[in-house]
Amino acid sequence: MTRHLFKLVWNRKRTNALIILEIFFSFLVVFLVSTLGIFVWDNYRRPLGFSYQNVWRISVDAKRSSDDDPTGLAEQVKVFARLLGEVRKLGPVESAAGALVSPYDQGGMGGNWQIDGKQVKMELDIVDESFADVLGLRLVAGRWFQPSDNALTSDPVVIDQDLARTVYGERNPIGQQFGKPSEGERPDRVVGVVSDFRKSGELAPQSNFMFRFMRLDPPSPPLARYILIKVRPGTPAAFEEELTRLLQGVAPEWSFGIKPLTQVRASTFRLLLAPLVAGSVVAFFLLLMVGLGLIGVLWQNLIQRTRELGLRRAAGASRTAVHKQVFFEQVILTSLGVLLAAVLVAQLPILNLIAFIPPAVYLGGFVVSMTAIYLLATVCALYPSAMAARVQPAEALRYE
């Protein structure tokens, strides 16, 4: 039976090749959208590692042309420390921290480090001792930065669990030296480990993260770009104005922007999800188009084959048998298309073309698209095959 079906498919190879090709591309479209969707969803459900509620982000623009530019830096760091001190005195402010990169920033700092012969990719932030408090970081081992770290001869760093696992495996990272110091620089020493920290927010993939200590006393570069403050719950938005006036009073030459982190988060979500939603809508319409097209093509093909099917009925095949034949022919076409696409798509995890997408996500995308395509193909085959089965032998043989 199966062999026979394949033979039937082969006999109409030119028409069928086009249908297979169409299924192949439909699969790719669904795969693209569903893999991206699953990737984002998979990221979303993982713990964030910090809390954004009641946190406001103050961006501080000192009108510098670059972070590396040393002119006037010492003076500016002093002004920054004074800003931080003034903000902490305000009533609605529970705590305030300086940071070079803010959570939900789309850019940031990072790169590849050479650690114990291993290439380690990570992101980092330079923050002060209040940062953990403001963002509610959870300490897993060791301690967070403290003001007395200003006097240390080594540079204290806090790493997240991801990074601890990548670099130290099962060993205890606390007190270990982190990488090799470059010429004339202080060595980095791990003082604490926090739970996985995802700076770019819920939708971004997990990544290694490291915090360095921001030295304000004596001041050292680079200059922080943000003050993050934790405000008491229920602080009215009007407090922003008071805050702005205060900041402008301390540093009249600088510019400031204030935004609750919830707003920054919302706009990040919009920015990342808008293309995905647009893509899904387009993909949906493409599939609808393919579905309708398939119904039309199958229907037309069956009309052409009325005589063949009628002959089978006349020779004693039951209605179900004809129904089955037509249906399974469609399943074979679909399977061939899916198989082709699977071979292509499998290259992604095998060659690890996009490093930050884990293989499980590809698998999820594959399962979703396979289900969608089979569903589409079979639903489209249902009506035409039912029609074919209704063919009366006599009518079919007469057909001209």
Next chain:
Amino acid sequence: MLKNYLKVALKVLARRKFFTFISLFGISITLLVLMVVTAIFDHSLAPHAPETRSDRTLGVYFMEMKGPETTWSSEAGYDFLNRYVRPMAALSGVERIALASTAGPVLSYPGGRKIESDLMHTDGEFWRLLDFRFLEGGPFTGEDEKNANFVAVISESTRERFFGGKPALGKTIEADGQRFRIVGVVPDVPILRFSSAADLWVPISTSKSSNYRQQWMGGFRALILARSRADFPAIKTEFQSRLREAEHHLPDPKNYKSLKGHADTLFEAISRLAFPGDTIDLRPEKVRAALLLLMLLFMLLPTLNLVNINLSRILDRSSEIGVRKAFGASSRTLVGQFVIENLVLTLIGAAVSLVLSALVLQALNASGLIAHARLALNFRIFLYGLAIALFFGVLSGVYPAWRMSKLHPVQALRGRSV
């Protein structure tokens, strides 16, 4: 002859309504997506107010300073532009040159409410280079810039937010802790026009800090209005030679040795933004090719779909083809006829998609997803749409037509399949 083909085409379409519907559905959706994308491109690239002269404007947007260890890429800085680009206004092919900052967010608290606006610092030439229509008052001038007068031009929606839409001329507006006197009100500029879009325009010299006067990198751009497009090559060459000259006077020669940059058309500038990795060395032709490839990739599935449907349709008409062949119609004639039929179908689909895309664009405008967008169809987009539709029609019609013409008359008359 052609009239006959059209008649037959329409008759065939009317006969198989279900097929006509699914073909039209596919064609319209495909062209709809392409038209919307085209409209967004047109909106950001083609000459529209206030950038009505964008077709003969070049811009210096991005720069890269490079040393043995560090690479620093960002927007150009005021000091560099002022020293090396501004004097290019003396060239014969250059009509005028304007300097402006990138627009950045500033806060205001009128009456305790918080308003966030985008502020852009510009010189006086900016207002003569661009073509703003003034709802109230007029632009500030080079004189205002020289004397650091605290004057501002605001957009219509800024007037709405600060003054409830009442006349704002002469009133003062507070932004980022500074007070400006309003001298003009202009219609909103869509955020996609990144060389002019802002809510608030003020003189460069009113900047809070004077640091910008020493900066070679960061925060500024120059717009160069050429007398005609034919002057572009000369201007570009001159810009490169000034870059070479500037390399001898780099502000930090210890860390940085070379300076790169371009005088770009808007398309070139946006292309550089599209591939952030190699902003400076990117070749815009690559982007053009990538866009074309993307369009073809997107059209692949709809084309296959339409080819499949078309193939089934011809088989349906094999007896008609048999008769035509038997009476001596050549394969060429039949191919021509069928391609024309398919073109008729595609053009009907294009008309449907034109209406649909007008609706989608309106919805996009209303959604506020692209700030101040006034996406609309115009004749240029219509022409692009028509070209895409014709291309799509030929692409999806040729193969089925060829298959049809191969039909053997005898077999076709007997109603046998291909």
